[in-house]
Amino acid sequence: MRRPIIAGNWKMNMTSAQGVRLVEELKPLVADADCDVAVCVPFTDIPAVSAALKGSNIRLGAQNVHFAENGAYTGEISAQMLKEFGVEYVIVGHSERRRMFDDTDEVVNMRMHAALAAGMTPIVCLGETLEQREGGETEGCLSYQVEHSLKGLDDVSKIVIAYEPIWAIGTGRTATAQQANDTIAYIRKKCAEVFCPKCAEKVRIQYGGSMNAGNCKELMAMPEIDGGLIGGASLKAADFAAIVRYNK
Ligand code: 13P
Secondary structure (H helix, E strand, C coil): CCEEEEECCCCCHHHHHHHHHHHHCCCHHCCCCCCECCCCCCCCHHHHHHHHHHHEEEEEEEECCCCCCCCCCCCCCCCHHCCCCCCCEEECCCCHHHHHCCCCCCHHHHHHHHHHHHCCEEEEEEEECCCHEEEEECHHHHHHHHHHCCCCCCHHHEEEECCCCCCCCCCCCCCHHHHHHHHHHHHHHHHHHHCCCCHHHHHHEEECCCCCCCCCHHCCCCCCEEEECCCCHHCCHHHHHHCCCCCC
């Protein structure tokens, strides 16, 4: 049995003070969660949110990490810098970074390995564009991403995968539960081929893309969907808590 994981991706929202207020409101609402809960916050929010989360069941995540241990990389943040503040999860390869900041599969792969080497769990995002979906290229795209973004993993179950169809992100257009389930099943099958069947059975694969309080129950009821990576709906405590408590 895979333990579900619901993570918020705040993206470039919430100042540190706003972030602390949000998690203070969130903590009592999700204290009885049956799944793993995390918030992936902007770098500058990390120290204060980390302190605010102490003693709670909410884990802390970041939204990116540089692949080098240290050095002349102006403006970048290393895995050790995150680790020092108790960061446990790091999103890598989000489609917004792939699209707007040129994160190639090779770079995503290096970031993933840097997070793992520091003892953090990378949440690696995969997903197809609308053109790829409509052109029947979804499986080809995901197959390429599994092979290249996840290259060199000895055990794929050490990471979390987030399947985020790009056409469903921030658009209000969710994949149907069946579409999401079938595509995640394909990712798992590909992982079984590239890595091993046992670790593919174990790896948690989230769905992300306009997941909200209204559609989370149906999505989470699907056998292949092991959680959610939540953008917009993670910015309001009540909305995010309703997703975390999808089974209550
Ligand atoms: P939305 O939930 O706002 O569609 O964002 C999804 C996402 O990109 C999470 O990483």
